[in-house]
Amino acid sequence: MSTVAQTTATAGTTGNSALGALKQIDAGVLNVGYAEVGPSNGRTVVLLHGWPYDIHSFVDVTPHLASAGYRVIVPCLRGYGTTSFLSSETFRNGQPSALALDASALMDALKIDTAIVAGFDWGARTADIVAALWPQRCRALVSVSGYLIGSQDANKKPLPPAAELQWWYQYYFATERGELGYRQYTRDFNKLIWQLASPKWPFDDATFDRTAASFDNPDHVSIVIHNYRWRLGLAQGESQYDELEQRLAQGPVITVPTITLEGDANGGVPPTR
Numbered sequence: 001m002s003t004v005a006q007t008t009a010t011a012g013t014t015g016n017s018a019l020g021a022l023k024q025i026d027a028g029v030l031n032v033g034y035a036e037v038g039p040s041n042g043r044t045v046v047l048l049h050g051w052p053y054d055i056h057s058f059v060d061v062t063p064h065l066a067s068a069g070y071r072v073i074v075p076c077l078r079g080y081g082t083t084s085f086l087s088s089e090t091f092r093n094g095q096p097s098a099l100a101l102d103a104s105a106l107m108d109a110l111k112i113d114t115a116i117v118a119g120f121d122w123g124a125r126t127a128d129i130v131a132a133l134w135p136q137r138c139r140a141l142v143s144v145s146g147y148l149i150g151s152q153d154a155n156k157k158p159l160p161p162a163a164e165l166q167w168w169y170q171y172y173f174a175t176e177r178g179e180l181g182y183r184q185y186t187r188d189f190n191k192l193i194w195q196l197a198s199p200k201w202p203f204d205d206a207t208f209d210r211t212a213a214s215f216d217n218p219d220h221v222s223i224v225i226h227n228y229r230w231r232l233g234l235a236q237g238e239s240q241y242d243e244l245e246q247r248l249a250q251g252p253v254i255t256v257p258t259i260t261l262e263g264d265a266n267g268g269v270p271p272t273r
Contacts, residue, residue: 018063019055019074022082028105029090033082034075038066043139044112047074048103050121051224052190054080054214056207057120073115075106077122079223081214092219094227095237096149097244100129107137120144122227132252133244139256146260151249152233169193173228183221187212200265 019035026032035055045065047058055074065072076083077099079092103126107115116139119127125148131138132149158164169189172178182189191208194201214220229235237245 019059022076024082025106025109026086027109028102029086030078030102030105031084031086032075032102032106032109034073034106035062036071036073037062038071039069040071042066042069042071044071044073044115046103046107046112046115046117046127047072048117048119048123048126049074049077049080050119050123051227052193052215053121054211056211070116073106073110073112075103076214076217077126078102079220080217083217085219091238092222092226093238093241094223094225095230095241095245096125096129096227097241097248098238099126100133100244101241103127103130104134104137113137114139116140116142118142124148125150128254129248131254131256131258133247135254135256141254141256141258142261143258144261144263145266146262147254149248149251150231151245152231153249155231156233170228170232173225174232174234179221179225182225186215186221190215197267198263198265199267 019037022033022035024031024033047055047062049055049057055076058072058074062072062074078085079094085092099122103117107113114137117127117130117137118141119125121144124143124145127138127141128143128147128149131141159167169178173182190212194203194208226235230237
């Protein structure tokens with residue numbers, strides 16, 4: 001039986017604190033930290049953050065959704081914030097299918113049959129997978145940068161040099177030096193990614209520090225490194241996810257109502273059109 005508990009961690013120690021106190025619940029292989037805002041009987045929206053960000057990415061939109069009558073759930077992904085593994089023996093896996101099952105397990109634990117699912121970066125990929133594989137769980141989808149479902153085979157194909165340059169950190173993470181560097185300079189590294197990915201966003205130190213606390217999670221580095229190494233075929237996944245990854249490699253069609261978004265000042269690799 002799942003249990004929900006309040007935690008003393010607050011979701012907004014500086015700036016907008018609209019997310020309030022976090023809750024914790026056992027879901028799948030995790031004890032998930034999440035914010036919940038809005039009426040408990042409202043239509044549910046699940047908001048999924050990416051790397052290297054956290055639940056504060058949604059601190060401004062959440063109160064608008066709540067005031068419109070939505071029940072908003074904003075979980076910390078595995079490796080972030082107060083989310084932890086139930087067992088020290090569980091492999092710290094960053095596979096896309098594993099993260100998607102985390103989202104499904106959280107919905108099960110919270111007794112949510114169906115929800116509007118939205119996200120960006122890792123969160124958008126996770127939302128895309130939920131919508132593609134379990135459309136009955138996804139009332140509608142909002143995906144930043146569109147269709148992000150991929151596969152190890154697809155990632156073997158080289159890109160033009162300018163595009164490869166923008167993925168520099170994936171190659172860095174593929175090395176032992178990269179893992180050690182990310183572990184030693186996690187906050188400095190992620191602040192640089194913020195600056196490169198959003199070159200016109202003049203965020204202040206307080207805004208970054210509010211999110212950076214989530215990177216102190218003891219599993220953060222392991223999850224991030226495995227995610228990017230797995231994508232390049234440099235790290236093994238787990239056999240229980242093989243069938244899901246094979247389905248995802250086929251590029252399943254998303255049939256639920258969908259909105260895609262893209263910023264006009266995105267420093268990352270733009271989606272193909």
